[in-house]
Amino acid sequence: MTNSRPDRESLPYRDCVGIAVFNPHGNVLLGHRKSAGDPDQSAEHGSAWQMPQGGIDRGEDPLKAALRELREETNITSVSLLAEAPEWIFYDLPDDALGKAWKGKYRGQRQRWFAFAFTGDESEIDIAEPDGGKHEAEFDAWRWEKLSRAPSLIVPFKRAAYEKVVEAFGDIPQRFTHT
Incomplete structure (x- = not known):
């Protein structure tokens, strides 16, 4: 019997962006991933609350992505750039998703993270029909949460990456508090 799982070291990382959107109270937007065949949401990996993220198209500027x-994921367009993480943040897929997620082409993701202030009204947020219904919904719920809690709410295989996001943007929530 041969092992059909690819060698992890031979696969590249998928270039991706991650987005931390902060509301006026300094909390960050989290979406709950829909589960249909998603490596981020399964019985093995647990519940998946996460910040918006997605692939960078070939030749696309990461900020534009x-x-x-x-x-495409939340319908949000009313934002102001606060910060960019100083370096790429990586995570590897768990063994059982390797060779399956993203058509088996990648071992995980290499992410550029951006922090934005949400400047719109919450009525702008539409996860059911994002971008006017041009894109399939990726989330089935959303909420505002403390950035420091995000790593405990993400699937375990992304936890270390989210801890780096918290480290990169940890000073941002206090910019919104006026105590």
Whole structure:
């Protein structure tokens, strides 16, 4: 019997963006991933709350990709750039998803993370029919949460990456608090 799982080391990382959207109270937007065949949401990996993220198209500027993905996943366009993480943040897929997720082409993701202030009204957020219904919904619920809690709400295989996001953007929530 041969092992059909690809060698992890031979696979590249998928270039991707991650988006931390902060509301006026300094909380970050989290979406709950829909589960149909998603490696981020399964019985093995647990419940998946996460910040919006998505692939960078070939030749696309990462900031433009972040704004596009945010619109495609949440319908949000009213944002102001606060920060960019200083380096790429990586995560590897778990063994059982390797060779299956993203058509088996990648071992995980290499992400550029951006932080934005949400400047619109919450009525703008539409996860059911994002971007005017041009894109399939990726989330079935959303909420505002403390950035520091995000790593405990993400699937375990992304936890270390989210801890780096918290480290990169940890000073942002206090910019919104006026105590």
